[in-house]
Each structure stands twice: as C-alpha cells, then as structure tokens.
Amino acid sequence: MKLLNLGCGNRYHKSWTNIDFYSANESVLSHDLTQGIPFDNDTFDVVYHSHVLEHFSKTGAAAFLKECFRVLKPNGIIRIAVPDLESIARIYLQQLESAYNREAGAEANYDWIVLEMYDQTVRNRRGGDMADYIFQGNLANESFVYARHGLEAKNLRKEFLNAKDQNKHQNTTDSLYNRVFNFGAYKRKLIKLLLGKEYISYEIGKFRMSGEIHQWMYDRFSLSRLLLQTGFKNPVKMTAFSSSFPEWNTFELESKEGEIFKPDSLYMEAFKIN
Structure with a gap:
C-alpha cells in the first residue's frame, strides 16, 4: 500500500x-x-x-x-x-461556570481553555501565550493541560525543564561566541535599521505568514x-x-x-x- x-x-x-x-x-x-x-x-x-x-x-x-x-x-x-471546536466550546462553558462560582482550580483551567480557543489565531510570536503557560515555573493545573494536550504538552514541558537546568551550567565562552558571531542577529539589526518604525509590522507580518497561525476551526x-x-x-x-x-x-x-x-x-x- x-x-x-x-x-x-x-x-x-x-x-x-x-x-x-x-x-x-x-x-x-x-x-x-x-x-x-x-x-x-x-x-x-x-x-x-x-x-x-x-x-x-x-x-x-x-x-x-x-x-x-x-x-x-x-x-x-x-x-x-x-x-x-465542539470539545473546546463545551469545556470552555464548563470552566467558565466553575470559575465564576469560584470553584477550586477552575480559574487556571479557564485560563488554559481560553488560550486553547484563541491563542493560535491571534499570536504574533512563536508559541504565543500557550508556550508561556506550559513553560511557567509552577504549572498548577498540570493534569488538566495534559488531559487536553496530551503527550505533546508533556514532551514540551520536559524539554523546557531540561533546557532550563542545562542553561544553569551553560559555558560562558559559547554564550559569548553566539552573541558576537550570530549572523541572524546582525541581519535583524540591519533590517531594523532600514525599516525603522515599520520593523515591528514587518516582524509580525513575517511571523503570521509563516504557517503557525490557525486560520479556521x-x-x-x-x-x-x-x-x-x-x-x-x-x-x-x-x-x-x-x-x-x-x-x-x-x-x-x-x-x-x-x-x-x-x-x-x-x-x-x-x-x-x-
């Protein structure tokens, strides 16, 4: 086949x-x-x-x-x-009701499901607020997030925690080398110099054309x-x-x-x- x-x-x-x-x-x-x-x-x-x-x-x-x-x-x-979309909408309404009634843990779940609904349509940078949420120091509603985003979210958080631990022991010389000889950084500086105030619009437009954005559900x-x-x-x-x-x-x-x-x-x- x-x-x-x-x-x-x-x-x-x-x-x-x-x-x-x-x-x-x-x-x-x-x-x-x-x-x-x-x-x-x-x-x-x-x-x-x-x-x-x-x-x-x-x-x-x-x-x-x-x-x-x-x-x-x-x-x-x-x-x-x-x-x-149906699953997201149903869970959103459940968590909205629970958060409004001040049920324990519901506010964090509400915050996540709203991100799940909207973030990937409106974000202007890679990973958006969903990445920030998964990568926060203390993920209070870890089980809820994993129930929604499964093995993919678990793997992302594991990679983040491993990288965070490795960064504590990062070699200073390597870090300096990357700052001095990073061609991509020089390229961005040049584009920023040429575009001036339009640079932000350029960066946002470039990102939103990159394919990461959700355009429909x-x-x-x-x-x-x-x-x-x-x-x-x-x-x-x-x-x-x-x-x-x-x-x-x-x-x-x-x-x-x-x-x-x-x-x-x-x-x-x-x-x-x-």
Missing part, C-alpha cells in the same frame, strides 16, 4: 511518504503544501494529515482537500485530525460537510485508535504506547468513491 503523511512535523514513519515544509530527516520530503501535492492522480491508498487543515484559510482548505482527493486512489481513505458537522463538498463520501468520526485502515495503530502517528499526542483532536475519515 502507498501511504501519504502531509505536514508530518516530527511524527512520521518510514513506511509512509512524509511531507513537511522543512525537512530535518531523510524520511521527510520538503514541500510547500499551499502549492499543491507533488504527486500524480490516483497514487495513494491513504492520505493522512494531523493539525494541518486549520492552518489553511477556508477557501485554501477546500482547495487542499481537493488535492488530497486527486492523489488518492479510488476507494482510498483520507484521515484528518484537527483541533475539535472545525467541528464534526463542519468537517464532514467540507469533506462531502470536496468529493469525499461517508465521512465518519473516529478516535485516535480507531480507523478504517486496519494497520493504523502500528504506525503510532497519533499515540505512543497508548498515550495520545493531542487528545484535543477531532478525528475523521472519509472515502474516495467514484
């Missing part, structure tokens, strides 16, 4: 054809998916992408799914994971409707572990050792039926 993983990030498998904007591994092809999918019609049995679709505009998402349809073989499967109704509108049939909601593709769980693309990478996800599959 031929399997395609689009926008794979650091979650990929050698049995798949893996594509991401940047490639840091020989198993990943570098390609800008806004320019289409670089394969012939009817090439793949399964097309999969996780937390990619929300980075396209509404019109761009439809065009992208049509490309997914094009490269799928007849009777092929598309599998999509996106942030689940989906629930089970809107995602299934979009799949039908772009030619797919029989959309069905799945879990991280369930799939129409029998070998799915062997690849550990959405979970590892039974723990889900992004539990906040809506999982959906559909079919190309001619």
Whole structure:
C-alpha cells in the first residue's frame, strides 16, 4: 500500500511518504503544501494529515482537500485530525461556570481553555501565550493541560525543564561566541535599521505568514460537510485508535504506547468513491 503523511512535523514513519515544509530527516520530503501535492492522480491508498487543515484559510482548505482527493486512489481513505471546536466550546462553558462560582482550580483551567480557543489565531510570536503557560515555573493545573494536550504538552514541558537546568551550567565562552558571531542577529539589526518604525509590522507580518497561525476551526458537522463538498463520501468520526485502515495503530502517528499526542483532536475519515 502507498501511504501519504502531509505536514508530518516530527511524527512520521518510514513506511509512509512524509511531507513537511522543512525537512530535518531523510524520511521527510520538503514541500510547500499551499502549492499543491507533488504527486500524480490516483497514487495513494491513504492520505493522512494531523493539525494541518486549520492552518489553511477556508477557501485554501477546500482547495487542499481537493488535492488530497486527486492523489488518492479510488476507494482510498483520507484521515484528518484537527483541533475539535465542539470539545473546546463545551469545556470552555464548563470552566467558565466553575470559575465564576469560584470553584477550586477552575480559574487556571479557564485560563488554559481560553488560550486553547484563541491563542493560535491571534499570536504574533512563536508559541504565543500557550508556550508561556506550559513553560511557567509552577504549572498548577498540570493534569488538566495534559488531559487536553496530551503527550505533546508533556514532551514540551520536559524539554523546557531540561533546557532550563542545562542553561544553569551553560559555558560562558559559547554564550559569548553566539552573541558576537550570530549572523541572524546582525541581519535583524540591519533590517531594523532600514525599516525603522515599520520593523515591528514587518516582524509580525513575517511571523503570521509563516504557517503557525490557525486560520479556521472545525467541528464534526463542519468537517464532514467540507469533506462531502470536496468529493469525499461517508465521512465518519473516529478516535485516535480507531480507523478504517486496519494497520493504523502500528504506525503510532497519533499515540505512543497508548498515550495520545493531542487528545484535543477531532478525528475523521472519509472515502474516495467514484
């Protein structure tokens, strides 16, 4: 079988054809998916992408799914994971009520779910306020955050704590070398000098065009409707572990050792039926 993983990030498998904007591994092809999918019609049995679709505009998402349809073989499967707007909205209302009633721990949970809803649409810097929240010294509602963002949040916080500990013992000479010989820093200074007051607008615009921003959100109704509108049939909601593709769980693309990478996800599959 031929399997395609689009926008794979650091979650990929050698049995798949893996594509991401940047490639840091020989198993990943570098390609800008806004320019289409670089394969012939009817090439793949399964097309999969996780937390990619929300980075396209509404019109761009439809065009992208049509490309997914094009490269799928007849009777092929598309599998999509996106942030689940319905889940976020329901939990937001629960935590709003609890925070308003001054229930213990609810304020922190409320703060997180609001970030989950809005931060990646409005942030002007990498990671935004969600990263600041995960990286704070004392994560009071750690279990709530991990229940929402799973293994991915755990790994981010672990990396942060390890890096923080390592920074305490950072070599002074290396630090000085980076400050003196960092070409990127000189480049930024030059651009800032040339642009003057417009430099902030330049930096924000450059970041917001980088692909990190969420441009839309989906629930089970809107995602299934979009799949039908772009030619797919029989959309069905799945879990991280369930799939129409029998070998799915062997690849550990959405979970590892039974723990889900992004539990906040809506999982959906559909079919190309001619």
